[in-house]
Amino acid sequence: GENVEQHPSTLSVQEGDSAVIKCTYSDSASNYFPWYKQELGKRPQLIIDIRSNVGEKKDQRIAVTLNKTAKHFSLHITETQPEDSAVYFCAVSLGSARQLTFGSGTQLTVLP
């Protein structure tokens, strides 16, 4: 089955700095790569996703890049704010309608 590795497990940045979280996957046929944000005590929520026919996608301060050759994709958050503090999960699937395999999560802390 699919194997997803996520790094780092914890990340602390100063407010206003950028944060980068990286995930690698094993199945070269995977073609859907979402990122979820889970605030403390809340449910995970989709923040951005990318499909394999696209190399980069941006939504305001959040961007995701995909390198299919190397089988890795990354979440970039610029101008971080305290409300960005949360656990972030990457995920991978063989198409958006299939079940997702999640990474182990990254606890991001934005220091004021």
Place this chain on the structure above:
Amino acid sequence: EADIYQTPRYLVIGTGKKITLECSQTMGHDKMYWYQQDPGMELHLIHYSYGVNSTEKGDLSSESTVSRIRTEHFPLTLESARPSHTSQYLCASSAGELFFGEGSRLTVL
């Protein structure tokens, strides 16, 4: 409002009790899922369903069972709860993007 509803949100029970965690969605999604998650930790898929009368086990072995008699309803049952079942259980549904419920936090004493 279209959403996924889970009840109970919190449950504390004794060992050996039978429990059912309820999950209902009003989004008309065919695909529904159950994930197990310890707080802030990895999400493990334990059951999924692609439609009525269709259920499959996920990647993480679980002693729980599920049923899908109606499209909108996907309950999870533990016949005999044990302390090792203490965790948060998240229900989700999908027609592409995955939407999660708020979770049921189970504590077995």
